[in-house]
Amino acid sequence: MIVTPDSLRAAGFKGVRIVGDVHGDVRGFAAAVAGAEAAGLYIVQLGDLTDHGSDGPAVLRMMFDLVEAERGLFLLGNHDHKLRRALAGEKIRIEAAGLGRTLDQMAAAPDAAALRERAMVHIGRAPAWLLIGRLFCVHAAFHDAMLLHPAPPDAGTRKAEGLVGRAIFGQVTGVRGADGFPIRLTGWVDRIPPGLTVLVGHDNRSRDGRPLILTGARGGRAIFLDTGAGKGGALAWRDFRLEEVFVDAPQGHAAAMTD
Known part of the structure; x- marks a missing residue:
């Protein structure tokens, strides 16, 4: 399925629900999915499905079921990419928690064996970024070159470099903060063109438990939807009616394929 406002409308969806990093928070994700289905909304999850939370396998099953039923998709996050590498037998650093x-x-x-195979397939196919009308979804950080190039169909199977590296890791500094997490830059917000809303996860930049919204120098805005799910915080999401998604949509490549 190619995800566009037109294809979503043709499939009977009334809008989209963009969901932030889940990190194994199965209760939060189940609530997000149930609410979206009751409202007729297509789910777009921004990546980082697992790690830290209470039930990563249940989150994976729920997300893969949505993809297979063409009721949702998830973007490639750095934790998803690393999980697939681990399942493939690559030698990587593994954080116990x-x-x-x-x-x-x-x-x-x-269902360990079947779940592993499903994870290998679905993570391997997950788009690194997605344009839906005036909404641009990416796990970590936007770059305006992403508007000119569709996400590679096999980004989850590749070494994360170039635009894919920017998409899943963000604009890195190589420095860690007092909390031990990497310090990343947000100067990319100023590259967002007017009329475009970029939805990202990756970093919990919230100061009050609600998603942080920043407006860039060109007039575009970014909504940071990671509010700490699976790490002691709540899961966040934002809903958009299809009528909103159509308004002032910038020109760019066709939306990514989900299968």
């Missing part, structure tokens, strides 16, 4: 917890949960799942 993060990826280590997810791998233990998956190994103990009754």
